[in-house]
Amino acid sequence: MPLQERLPFDLSVSRPLPDIGPVPMSDWLLVDEAYAGQMAAREHLLDTNRDAVLALSERARPSADELLEVVLSHLPNGFARDGARVVRPDGGQVTLDRADPLGTLGRLVQEDLCLLEKTDGEAEHVLTGAVLCFPAGWRLAQKMMRPLTEIHVPIPEYDATLAARVQRLFDGVQPGRPLMRFNRLWYDDPTLFQPGPRRDNDDRSDPETAPYFRTERQCLLRLPETRAVVFSIHTYVMDRARALALSA
Known part of the structure; x- marks a missing residue:
């Protein structure tokens, strides 16, 4: 199981929820020392358990197509593009399949990618598509086509006040100006899925x-x-001693 040694943020700093702030577009997608191991896990899941880790509604297909192009335009250092083929930092090669945008993305980047959309008449953004290889305590099939408030059940901190703040963030986030936060979770098992x-x-x-x-x-x-909001998730797992040292 690939474990990380470093984090791109300071664990010793904590602010009130939702604890979010801007990051440069160049730092939206990252590659770390666990890239090769995590990508091997992602490819295995997509090959053997695709229905559990990928879902896309017809409503979200234009957004998925756009997301693939946006990611290709902002791949981190270490990727090489050769026509319809991308060479990854670990040497793996991915053929771009525009008929399967989320499946292609799941083989390119470490981040899980969720699409959330809000149309006229909807009070909240709805999860309309995702490639989610590394869920932490939730099943994609049970959250698909549900609004933000229902997605966050049974998290008690996600009360009406926080839900309203999060919805304002989703309404206000702008193209080219990503926002970032991180959470803290303790596990007995390092398994990513x-x-x-x-x-x-x-x-x-x-x-x-x-x-x-x-x-x-x-x-x-x-x-x-398409104006869809992308919720990207880059997962880090490390042993207890290392994490505590970073939190000191």
């Missing part, structure tokens, strides 16, 4: 004894043409 779902908020590992720390670097980005 942990769909759960949790029965309730108490169904978690003990943070005082759990041997692994898991954190998600979560970004919001609006697509300029």
